[in-house]
Amino acid sequence: MRRDTAARRGPRPGCGLPxxxxxxxxxxxxxLLLPLMALIxxxxxxxxxxxxxxxDARQALQLSLVCAASATLICLVLGVPLAWxxxxxxxPGRRLLRALVTVPLVLPPVVGxxxxxxxxxxxGLLGRYLDTGLGISLPFTTAAVVVAEAFVAMxxxxxAVEGALRGSDQRYDDAAATLGASKLMVFRxxxxxxxxxxxxxxxxxxxxxxxxEFGATITFAGSFPGRTQTMPTAIYTxxxxxxxxxxxxxxxxxxxxxxxxxxxxxxxxxxxVPS
Amino acid sequence: MTCQGDGLRARLLVTRGxxxxxxxxxxxxxxxxxxxxxxxxxxxxxxxxxxxxxxxTGGAVHLAGRCLDDPSxxxxxxxxxxxxxxxxxxxxxxxxxxxxxxxxxxxRATGVPRRRARQHALxxxxxxxxxxxxxxxxxKLSGGQSQLVAxxxxxxxxxxxxxxxxxxxxxxAGTRVHVRADLQRHLAAFAGPTVVVTHxxxxxxxxxxxxxxxxxxxxxxxxxxxxxxxxxxxxxVAHLVGVNLDRGRARGHDVSLDGD
Numbered sequence: 001m002r003r004d005t006a007a008r009r010g011p012r013p014g015c016g017l018p019x020x021x022x023x024x025x026x027x028x029x030x031x032l033l034l035p036l037m038a039l040i041x042x043x044x045x046x047x048x049x050x051x052x053x054x055x056d057a058r059q060a061l062q063l064s065l066v067c068a069a070s071a072t073l074i075c076l077v078l079g080v081p082l083a084w085x086x087x088x089x090x091x092p093g094r095r096l097l098r099a100l101v102t103v104p105l106v107l108p109p110v111v112g113x114x115x116x117x118x119x120x121x122x123x124g125l126l127g128r129y130l131d132t133g134l135g136i137s138l139p140f141t142t143a144a145v146v147v148a149e150a151f152v153a154m155x156x157x158x159x160a161v162e163g164a165l166r167g168s169d170q171r172y173d174d175a176a177a178t179l180g181a182s183k184l185m186v187f188r189x190x191x192x193x194x195x196x197x198x199x200x201x202x203x204x205x206x207x208x209x210x211x212x213e214f215g216a217t218i219t220f221a222g223s224f225p226g227r228t229q230t231m232p233t234a235i236y237t238x239x240x241x242x243x244x245x246x247x248x249x250x251x252x253x254x255x256x257x258x259x260x261x262x263x264x265x266x267x268x269x270x271x272x273v274p275s
Numbered sequence: 276m277t278c279q280g281d282g283l284r285a286r287l288l289v290t291r292g293x294x295x296x297x298x299x300x301x302x303x304x305x306x307x308x309x310x311x312x313x314x315x316x317x318x319x320x321x322x323x324x325x326x327x328x329x330x331x332t333g334g335a336v337h338l339a340g341r342c343l344d345d346p347s348x349x350x351x352x353x354x355x356x357x358x359x360x361x362x363x364x365x366x367x368x369x370x371x372x373x374x375x376x377x378x379x380x381x382x383r384a385t386g387v388p389r390r391r392a393r394q395h396a397l398x399x400x401x402x403x404x405x406x407x408x409x410x411x412x413x414x415k416l417s418g419g420q421s422q423l424v425a426x427x428x429x430x431x432x433x434x435x436x437x438x439x440x441x442x443x444x445x446x447x448a449g450t451r452v453h454v455r456a457d458l459q460r461h462l463a464a465f466a467g468p469t470v471v472v473t474h475x476x477x478x479x480x481x482x483x484x485x486x487x488x489x490x491x492x493x494x495x496x497x498x499x500x501x502x503x504x505x506x507x508x509x510x511x512v513a514h515l516v517g518v519n520l521d522r523g524r525a526r527g528h529d530v531s532l533d534g535d
Contacts, residue, residue, distance in 0.1 A: 172367055174328050174367075175363055175369075176369075176380065177327075177354040178328070178355075178361040178429070180356070180358070180384040180385045180432055181381075189383075193371040196371075
C-alpha cells in the first residue's frame with residue numbers, strides 16, 4: 001500500500017528531473033555502496049571458509065557471538081523495565097532521564113570505554129572497591145567486553161521497546177486490571193506479549209550494535225585473542241599486522257549479519273510498532 | 276455516607292478539565308441500571324470511576340457494604356482489588372490469548388490454578404453457546420461472539436458489580452437483536468448489580484429495569500423505562516423515546532405552550 005502511494009506521488013519518469021538534485025543523489029548512492037562493493041569484490045571467496053575457521057578468526061567469531069548475546073540478554077533484563085518506566089509512568093524529570101539514558105547512542109564509543117574505565121577500572125570509582133573488597137578486576141576481561149557492548153547497545157533496545165509501549169493500547173492494561181490482575185501480572189501476561197514484536201526488533205538491533213562494537217570494547221577490554229578479541233577488534237588487529245585476507249573475511253561476515261538484521265527489521269526499524 | 280448496605284450506592288463527581296460529571300447512581304442486587312445519554316455526557320467517565328480506572332474528585336462509591344472510593348476519607352481501592360467486572364465497548368479481548376484463556380484470565384489473576392481456571396472458563400463459554408470457539412483467538416471471532424466472550428470474561432471471576440460500556444454499539448443491526456436477547460438473558464442470571472452505559476434507547480429499555488438519563492454530566496431524569504418513556508423531561512429524552520416534547524405552563528387543567 002505504501003509503495004502504491006509512493007508511486008502515485010513520485011515524479012513520473014522523463015519529466016525533467018532537476019540535475020542539481022539528481023547528480024548529488026547519485027553521488028551519495030555511489031559513496032554509500034561503492035566501499036561495500038569493493039569489500040565484496042576483494043573478498044577471497046574461495047579461501048573464505050578456511051580463513052573463518054582459522055584459530056584467531058574462529059575464536060573472535062565465537063567470542064563475538066557469546067558476548068553480543070550476553071549483552072543483549074542484560075539489555076533485555078534491564079532495558080525492558082526501564083522502557084516501561086519511561087513509557088508508562090510519569091514523574092518529574094522523566095524527560096531528562098530519557099535523554100540521559102540515550103546519551104550512549106550519540107556518545108563516541110571510545111569515550112564510553114574511557115568512562116567505563118573510570119568507573120570500573122582498577123582505580124575507578126566503583127572498581128577500586130571491587131578490586132580491594134572482592135578481588136574482582138573487570139577491565140580487559142571477557143566480562144568487560146559484555147559490559148562495554150551492553151553500555152553502547154542498551155539505548156537501542158530501550159528506545160525500540162519504549163516506542164512499542166507507547167504504540168500499544170493501554171486500555172488492555174485497564175481491562176486486565178478490572179479482572180483483578182496485579183501490575184506485575186498485567187506486565188507479564190498482557191503488556192509484554194502485546195509488544196513482543198517491538199521487543200524482538202529492539203533485541204535484534206541491540207544484538208547487531210553489540211556485535212559491531214569496537215571503540216568501547218578496545219578501550220575497556222582490549223583485544224586479546226580468545227579472551228577479549230571480538231570480530232571488529234580482530235579485523236583491526238589483522239589489518240594492522242598485514243593480514244588483509246583475514247580482515248576481509250571477518251568484515252564480509254559482519255556485513256552479511258548487518259544485511260540480515262536490516263532484512264529482519266524492514267519497516268519496523270526503530271518504531272517498534274508491529275506491522 | 277456510611278459504608279453499609281447491599282448493592283451499589285454511588286455519588287460520582289469527576290472533574291476533567293472543564294467537564295464535570297456529577298451524578299448519583301444506585302443499583303440493588305440483581306438490578307440492571309442503564310446510564311442513558313448522548314455522546315460526551317460523561318457516561319463512560321462514570322463507568323471508569325466505578326471500575327477504579329479513574330479516581331473520583333468527590334463523592335463516594337459503596338459496593339456491597341464496602342467503600343471503594345471516597346476522596347474525603349482518602350480511600351481509593353485500585354481497579355484490581357475492587358471485584359468489579361467490566362465489558363468494554365470494543366471488548367478489548369487480549370489478542371494473544373484464546374477465547375478460553377481470555378475468560379480464564381481473571382481467575383488466573385486471583386490465583387486459581389491453570390487447569391481449574393480453564394475448566395471454569397470452558398463452563399462459561401458453554402453457557403454462552405461458544406464451546407466450539409474456545410480455542411479461537413479473538414481475531415477469528417465475530418462481533419457477537421467477541422461480545423459474549425468479553426461478558427464471560429467479566430463474569431467468570433464473580434464480580435460484585437458488572438459494568439457494560441455500550442455493549443451493542445459495535446454490532447451490526449442484524450446480530451444486534453440476537454446479542455441483545457442473549458445479553459438480557461445473561462444479565463438476568465447475574466446476582467449483583469449491573470450498570471449499562473448506552474446511547475441507544477431501545478437497548479436501555481430492553482436491558483434495564485431502571486434508567487438514569489445523563490446530559491452534560493448531570494442526571495436529567497430517572498425512573499423505570501415506562502415512566503421515562505411516558506413522561507420525557509427533556510428534548511433529548513423525548514427524541515430518544517420517539518415523542519415530541521412541547522414545553523408549557525400548567526394552570527389547573529389548562530396547559531399553555533411556550534413559544535408559538
